[in-house]
Amino acid sequence: MKKFQAQPGFVVQAFRFALDPNAAQEQALRSHCGAARAAYNWAVGWVEASWWQRRAEESYGVPEDRLTQWRPWSLPALRKAFNEGKHTCPRFATWWEENSKEAYSTGLANAAAAFDNYAKSKQGKRKGRAVGMPRFKSKRKARLSCRFTTGTIRVDADGRHVTLPRLGRIRTHEPTVKLLDRVRAGTARILSATVRHERGRWFVSFQTEVKRDLVRVTRPDVAVGIDLGVKTLAVMADSTGEIRTVANPGHYDAARKRLRRASRAVSRRQGPDRGTGQQPSKRWEKANAARNKVHHRVANLREDALHKLTTAVAAEYGTVVVEDLNVAGMLRNRRLARRIADAGFGEIRRQLDYKSRQRHATRLMVADRWYPSSKTCSGCGVVKAKLPLYVRTYECDICHLVTDRDDNAALNLAALAAAAVAGTGVAGDQDTAPVVSKPRGADRKTRATRPRRKAEAGRAGGATLPHQRRKETRDRPQAEPLTLW
Incomplete structure (x- = not known):
């Protein structure tokens, strides 16, 4: 679309x-959402059936010009094929009229987008992590x-x-x-x-x-640098030298005691078991609902706090400088993952992006990921070679400046945009290109990871590893006739 x-x-x-x-309305809502999921699964199976059929035919030596044609995955093609077969398909024939056509169109549109993302990822036209083939949505897990x-x-x-x-x-x-x-x-x-x-x-x-009319910010001539962290959620230092600290609410840590108590109550009840077909008891469902209520409250409190913070920043400063943090990589740190996820670094960046463009025309600048904001002295500009994470106080060996590590980083971010600030705060500033700074002393080296010894021994001896054998069995072509439904 x-x-x-x-x-x-x-x-x-x-x-x-x-x-x-x-x-009755909730049942109808669930029926419409289930219809969207069923249409999505049908589209995935209908398109991929031609892929597997072609692979099976190639294994039997069928010439290229006689192979089964590729099935298209564009939204008009999926709609046409679905409308032609929904009257006779056993999966839809008896109940497809109960829901709006928009429900099935939702599933087909999602399937078309999933195939487009997969194709662009294979061709190298899509940024980010590689996207795999679309998979079927589970009735139990699908949103x-x-x-x-x-x-x-x-x-x-x-x-x-x-x-x-x-x-x-x-x-x-x-x-x-x-x-x-x-x-x-x-x-x-x-x-x-x-x-x-x-x-x-x-x-x-x-x-x-x-x-929407753009609202002029309170301080259009001032630039602010925001350094996000775990100890304090945000340290904001503006171009005038003023430093503000936003404490980390820690909503999840505050609710962990209640979550432990609620989780113990759930574990002591008779829960569902897919292996034996055991159904959950009423007491388990009640305890599970109480536990989910605690999780929902934490999510709502976090969302409210982040919206208040980003709204206040976008409405006050003419220029906002943030860091391009590798949040996905930071979450791999098992010692800090829980606190980083609770802080919501990625959500803060997303909210500042659209609020600065659509509401106040605030200039949002993104510092380069390798810019050493913490290693650079905010007084004389000297860059330290190394600054471990546990060192919370920055001490300069040249000018002997002693300051908090986060305050120093925020001041460097604010100074990064000082030369680029025009001081207008009007709508013309919103399309300004992000700041891409040169790394001064940043360590771009990636630590090499050695493979496991068992895997090395298997490759050295020519043996096939268990996960390789499973993949070969799964990818083995099956010569079956291609059907529409």
Whole structure:
């Protein structure tokens, strides 16, 4: 599906509201989300069937011009094939009319996007980690979600109900006036709606085109450098020399005692067992719901704290400088992974990105990943060769500056943007290219990892390892006829 492009002066914004559906409406919601999952699995199986059939035919020496044709995975092609066979397919024939067509379109669109990502990753056109072949979604683990793009999608005039195709009128847990007022004034237009089951309840998110005027920041001439950490969530040093420290709330650490108690209660109940088919007891379901409630509360508190922090920063400073942190690599540290995940470094960067562009036109600069912000002296600019993580106080050997490690890093980030700051704070600054600094003394070396001795011995002796034998068995082609369903 093509990404929607907003008109000049308009931005695409989502308004999310919690729902309070009754029993029949919740069953219909689950049915629509299950239909989206079933359509996704059908699309994956339909496309990959031609892949495996071609591999089997090649193993039997079938010429190239007589091989089975590749099946396309574009959204129009998937919709056409699905509509042609849904009346006779045993999987859909008896119940596909119970749900809106948008539910099946959601699954097909997700499958088309998954195949596109896989193809671009194989061709080297997609950044990030390599993407594998799309896999089937499990009924037990798949996240319940469904998107509506056509039909009756509106916020009702009473401000406490929403109307969705085939689902009808559903009451919201909170007032919808913040979107209703914009729709009535003509400054917002609803494009689509997505229902989702998250954190123990149902939500509806309206994607809207909203007319938004950029608000001038409070201090447009000031640049701030933000150094994220575990001990303190953020240390902010601006170009005037003022330093602010934001304490790490530690919501997960504060709730660990309650989580331990709730987890013990769950472990003492009769839970589900897929091996024997044992069903969970009512007491287990009640205890598991209590444990999930603690997790949901932690997630909500973290989300609220991060939104308040990023909103305040984007509304005050004309230029914000952050670091390009390797959060995925930092999470591999088993001693700090829990605290890094609880802090939400990646979420802070994401929120600052869209809030600086769409609300205040704040200039967001990203320092190079190898910029030695902690090793550089904020007083004289000398760079230390090494600075271990356990050293929390920076001591300069040249100018004898003694300061906190995080304060020193934040001051260096603020100074990095001092030369590039124009001091306007207007909309023209939002497209400024990110700062890419030269590494001064940063260690770019990657530690080499030796393979395991057992694997080395297996390769040296020409033996086949167990995981290699399993892969060969799984990839062995099977000559079976290609069917549509």
